Amino acid sequence: MSAITLSHVSKCWGAMRAVDNVSLTADEGSLLVLLGPSGCGKSTTLRLIAGLEEADAGTITIGGVDVTHLTPAQRKISMVFQSYALFPHLSVAENIVFGLRVRRVSRAERDERLRRVADIVGLSHLLERKPSQLSGGQRQRVALGRAIIAEARVCLMDEPLSNLDAKLRHEMRTEIRALQQRLGMTMVYVTHDQTEAMTMADRVVLMRDGRIEQNGSPEELYNRPATAFTARFIGTPPMNLVRQNDRLIGIRPEHIRLVPGGDHVVRVKAVEHLGADSIVLCEIDDQPISVRLDGFSKVQPGEDIRIAWDADHEHRFDSTTEARLENIVNESRLAASDR
Amino acid sequence: MAALRHPTTPGMSDLAASSPIPERRAGSQAWWNAVNAWLLLLPAAVLLITFTHYPILATIRHSLFITRRNGTEVFVGLDSYQAMAADPIFWKALVNNFWFALGTIPASIALALVMAIWVNRNMRGRSFLRLAYFTPTVLPMIAVANIWLFFYTPDYGLLDQLRGLFGLAGWNWLGEPSTVMGCLIVMVIWKEAGFFMIFYLAALQQLSPDLDEAASIEGASRWYTFRRITFPLLMPTTLFVAINAVINSFKLVDHLVIMTKGGPNNASTLLLYYIYEVAFTFQDSSYAATLTVVLLVLLSAVALVKFGYLDRRIHYQ
Numbered sequence: 025m026s027a028i029t030l031s032h033v034s035k036c037w038g039a040m041r042a043v044d045n046v047s048l049t050a051d052e053g054s055l056l057v058l059l060g061p062s063g064c065g066k067s068t069t070l071r072l073i074a075g076l077e078e079a080d081a082g083t084i085t086i087g088g089v090d091v092t093h094l095t096p097a098q099r100k101i102s103m104v105f106q107s108y109a110l111f112p113h114l115s116v117a118e119n120i121v122f123g124l125r126v127r128r129v130s131r132a133e134r135d136e137r138l139r140r141v142a143d144i145v146g147l148s149h150l151l152e153r154k155p156s157q158l159s160g161g162q163r164q165r166v167a168l169g170r171a172i173i174a175e176a177r178v179c180l181m182d183e184p185l186s187n188l189d190a191k192l193r194h195e196m197r198t199e200i201r202a203l204q205q206r207l208g209m210t211m212v213y214v215t216h217d218q219t220e221a222m223t224m225a226d227r228v229v230l231m232r233d234g235r236i237e238q239n240g241s242p243e244e245l246y247n248r249p250a251t252a253f254t255a256r257f258i259g260t261p262p263m264n265l266v267r268q269n270d271r272l273i274g275i276r277p278e279h280i281r282l283v284p285g286g287d288h289v290v291r292v293k294a295v296e297h298l299g300a301d302s303i304v305l306c307e308i309d310d311q312p313i314s315v316r317l318d319g320f321s322k323v324q325p326g327e328d329i330r331i332a333w334d335a336d337h338e339h340r341f342d343s344t345t346e347a348r349l350e351n352i353v354n355e356s357r358l359a360a361s362d363r
Numbered sequence: 364m365a366a367l368r369h370p371t372t373p374g375m376s377d378l379a380a381s382s383p384i385p386e387r388r389a390g391s392q393a394w395w396n397a398v399n400a401w402l403l404l405l406p407a408a409v410l411l412i413t414f415t416h417y418p419i420l421a422t423i424r425h426s427l428f429i430t431r432r433n434g435t436e437v438f439v440g441l442d443s444y445q446a447m448a449a450d451p452i453f454w455k456a457l458v459n460n461f462w463f464a465l466g467t468i469p470a471s472i473a474l475a476l477v478m479a480i481w482v483n484r485n486m487r488g489r490s491f492l493r494l495a496y497f498t499p500t501v502l503p504m505i506a507v508a509n510i511w512l513f514f515y516t517p518d519y520g521l522l523d524q525l526r527g528l529f530g531l532a533g534w535n536w537l538g539e540p541s542t543v544m545g546c547l548i549v550m551v552i553w554k555e556a557g558f559f560m561i562f563y564l565a566a567l568q569q570l571s572p573d574l575d576e577a578a579s580i581e582g583a584s585r586w587y588t589f590r591r592i593t594f595p596l597l598m599p600t601t602l603f604v605a606i607n608a609v610i611n612s613f614k615l616v617d618h619l620v621i622m623t624k625g626g627p628n629n630a631s632t633l634l635l636y637y638i639y640e641v642a643f644t645f646q647d648s649s650y651a652a653t654l655t656v657v658l659l660v661l662l663s664a665v666a667l668v669k670f671g672y673l674d675r676r677i678h679y680q
Contacts, residue, residue, distance in 0.1 A: 076576050097580065097581070097582035102580065103577070107571060
């Protein structure tokens with residue numbers, strides 16, 4: 025049993041509500057991503073789960089046990105820090121078994137578990153090194169090794185890949201996800217990178233200003249963003265939002281087609297060639313709109329092109345509340361059918 | 364200098380010949396580089412030689428001569444050193460200095476560390492506390508000596524007034540050979556601990572709080588974290604502070620001038636104070652030079668231990 029549940033959790037720093045009435049559940053053995061821009065409260069939420077901060081209100085349970093007022097050690101979790109938090113004066117091996125030594129695990133068992141973990145994270149040949157003699161990716165693996173050697177059922181990760189280069193990040197992303205599934209850990213993973221969230225998560229919780237903006241599977245966030253904020257945050261490039269009267273019309277760049285007799289005329293501003301596809305940045309009524317075209321597009325900046333999209337790919341949001349409008353329609357329809 | 368040698372080595376001249384620059388020009392360029400390097404070193408070198416290296420050599424030379432009344436110098440070889448070995452006051456000063464160092468160094472470092480950890484936490488009046496700890500360092504030595512002179516004064520000094528409350532008789536703290544060294548040690552600890560605390564505080568603030576948090580997630584107690592993480596990471600600071608403390612313990616002289624003049628019966632004479640007395644009270648400059656050489660050897664030994672042994676065993680970030 026290792027499901028994590030937060031119910032109505034709040035944390036304030038003076039007048040600032042860093043975490044504001046947050047409720048969520050990470051199912052046992054699943055990977056939940058806390059996603060959001062910097063300062064949205066995702067790291068604070070993670071630190072509340074870890075017990076590094078104490079909640080002002082609400083309860084936190086891990087595996088059905090109320091841990092709200094327990095110390096980090098009593099919560100039986102492991103954690104990977106953004107800075108990795110490796111002990112610089114200790115060797116890789118000493119770093120990894122630090123927790124086992126604290127808990128006075130016998131030397132034989134320590135060595136046995138170290139051997140196994142070093143094998144998993146691929147550090148067997150570097151055990152005698154100091155952290156300063158390792159590359160960024162290797163340090164990341166040490167931090168990972170230290171987190172999994174405890175065999176805790178819950179693993180918390182605070183932007184673990186943000187200090188790595190793009191290629192390594194992609195590699196580690198896959199590895200961490202594979203490790204999480206193989207060991208069956210419940211993982212809460214904080215990131216501001218929506219690609220990480222989309223590729224790794226079973227469930228994504230998008231946060232903004234200390235509140236949950238949307239909580240759903242990656243597919244739900246992508247295909248049915250509940251708010252214009254979610255629509256803008258998810259996807260590269262994100263969803264186009266075009267103001268029409270009191271509405272925001274949302275349309276994904278890949279759903280826009282170049283049609284000779286299209287409904288809208290747009291002026292091309294710039295073209296980004298990505299190889300497999302091209303992003304054409306255009307302007308419609310002084311509002312930016314990007315179009316994803318297959319292959320190497322021949323469109324030139326300054327050109328006027330005609331575009332079109334299917335009506336069922338259109339998302340509609342209220343321009344003041346930014347809420348998805350179909351939901352309201354659906355809900356009122358549901359309410360009507362209840363009667 | 365290395366640049367100057369290059370063109371003359373066979374391998375390099377081959378290289379120079381194959382490069383578009385003719386060998387002679389490459390040679391003169393290397394020469395110019397060397398001149399430039401020495402010119403850049405010159406100001407620092409002049410200062411170092413004038414005020415450090417020359418005085419050391421002059422002192423050593425001076426310890427091998429004695430000066431007659433008419434001002435002529437006579438070479439006496441190691442006679443002054445033999446006289447020193449037979450001088451009971453020298454040995455007394457050396458032993459005093461040893462006890463003084465042993466009394467002040469560990470205590471002031473431990474106190475500094477405890478105070479730094481205390482004021483490094485988030486609490487009210489933190490900056491006031493830090494300032495209070497640092498005050499003894501800011502005060503002039505003479506003022507410090509006078510304040511403590513009042514504490515230790517027999518009968519109406521602070522200590523004796525406290526003793527009076529318990530009905531105890533007055534005690535001449537600085538006038539008794541048995542207590543004078545203890546009194547000096549307490550005063551110096553008070554003065555040094557605040558100064559050393561600043562270094563520890565700076566080092567503590569350099570440590571990432573993530574390390575403490577990582578340790579607490581692993582279930583490490585505060586004492587365990589301090590013992591295995593914080594203290595080892597503070598070792599460079601501890602070493603620096605310890606070296607300073609050793610040097611300071613040999614450098615103390617102003618307090619002695621004000622408070623005890625080395626007395627009673629040389630019970631508080633330290634090495635540098637003895638040198639000062641020999642040089643300026645007894646006007647025996649060649650014997651003072653001999654004593655200074657001993658002090659130099661002691662301090663060099665400390666430096667050697669630091670650079671040769673301790674530096675290699677300590678983790679520097």
